Amino acid sequence: MQIRLIDLKKQYESIKHEADPKVLEILSSSNYIMGQNVKEFEKEICEYLGVKYAVSVGNGTDALVIALKALGIGQGDEVITSPYTFFATAESISSVGATPIFVDVRLDTFNIDPSKIEEKITPRTKAIMPVHIFGQPADMDEIIEIAKKYNLYVIEDACQAIGAEYKNKKVGSLGDIACFSFFPTKNLGCAGDGGMITTNNDKLATICKALRTHGSGIDGEKAYNLLNNVKETASQNDNSDNTVYNPLKYYNYIVGHNSRLDEIQAAILRIKLRELDRWNNLRKEHAEYYNESLKDTSFVTPFKDINIKHVYHMYILQSERRAEVVSYLKDNGIATGIYYPVPLHLQKAYTELGYKLGDLPNAEYLSERTFAIPVYPELTEEQRQYIVNVLRKFE
Structure with missing residues (x-):
């Protein structure tokens, strides 16, 4: 008998009857980027997790990087995290110019040990990034209590844990901001790369939306106004076609990224989310x-x-x-x-x-x-x- 560690073929076969027609429908529509499926998927993730905002991005690593940038974390800052996780957790911290500070894990849960966090906090510490490793939530009450005591942000790396719960609340709804990966092998995986940022904070959501698309358009303008205490509000809605031509994308307000979830991935994820x-x-x-x-x-x-x-x-x-x-x-x-x-x-x-x-x-x-x-x-x-x-x- 031959048994794979993860069998993506079997999962595909179970949704093939829904996925194949949907993919063909999107291909024939010629609307491939940031369309209706992306909007609906973000809405459905909000409902599933019990959060106010869900901002889809290109992958889980981008989600972490953009979340850190939205919080203003950068050069000279420190972020406390786990050493027992995938490299992207620490890599994202380094990518924004900050330094990962590793705190040992519990031997039973494999998650960061809250009792060892405080000794690693310095004046440069800006956030704690717990990882819900292998699908088991970290000790969020203790972590959040420490964060409040030292005025730190909490960034949930929930890339391996969609659907997991901590004291009857879904991970991704517990910290200031959270990040998910939809890499194919994840519990909720697409047919390529994909990621999501979730938050209940209006300002963070706006900045994340701007950062994922080059800091341009209406979201870019809103983010710029928030970051610079400008009282003006954007007066138009960005409903242009994002695949062929959107004139608003040529007006850039902050330096961001190109990190978008495409329509085909969003459609597949919507089907899988129901399962x-x-x-x-x-x-x-x-x-x-x-x-x-x-x-x-x-x-x-x-x-x-x-x-x-x-x-x-x-x-x-x-x-x-x-x-x-x-x-x-x-x-x-x-x-x-x-x-x-x-x-x-x-x-x-x-x-x-x-x-x-x-x-x-x-x-x-x-x-x-x-x-x-x-x-x-x-x-x-x-x-x-x-x-x-x-x-x-x-x-």
Whole structure:
């Protein structure tokens, strides 16, 4: 039996009857950029997450960069974040000229440890960027309390966690601003790249809208007025065709980016959004099956806090014999993934920050032990039984 870590073909087949006609409809419409599907998807994300604004962008990394810029974070500033995550988290901070300050993680949840944050705060600290890693929300009450105490922003990196909940509130609605990725392998993934910024702050939403499209047009003018305390308001609506010719895009007010979600991706995401909760529940069922089936083995199964809803973007096991078990699973047709083999503070790109082995022991410990096994929604009962049987035989 051959089992992929993530099977995107199976997911496509489940929505093919809806997706194919919609893609052809968009192609024949010739309206490809920032059209009605994008507007409707942003509205639907707001309703799903319970937020006031959703600003779609080209990818999750751009979402993080634009969110940081909207908050005015830049050269000389510091942002506290996790070392146990994908590189884009820290990369976005560096991209705006700020410095990522890494705080060690909890061994159980893999999320940033709030008890270790305050000691890293300096006069240059401007924000805390918790990561809801693998679909498990971080300890947001403690993080928000610290942020308020020191007058810091909270930027949720929710790129792996759409649909997850912290104390009955969706991630993406908890901090000052939040970021999502729709990379194909995510719980809600498109057929290419895509991202989203969410916030309840009017000013931040306006600036993000301007930054995603070169700081131009009506959104650019509004952002410029907000940033420069200009009382004038834009008097016209930008309803021009964004694909062929929009004269307003040639009036630029702030320096921004070219980071837009296209119509085809938005249409596919709208279809998948309707399935997201069901798919996340299937991931949860698979995770619970693994937890029960492996509880008397040497494998350490994922911890789940009682106050949260985990959406299992990845199902992560721990083993002292990781290399052996990964090789064994491969020999038996089961794909795995190692997340993450090198914690961010020890990446070559951050050598100049001066971290050394032993500085953040929990992140380093996890990077040596953790690996992912398949948990995608389309996984069959036969497949997951086979995975468990192979793992138990390894013992």
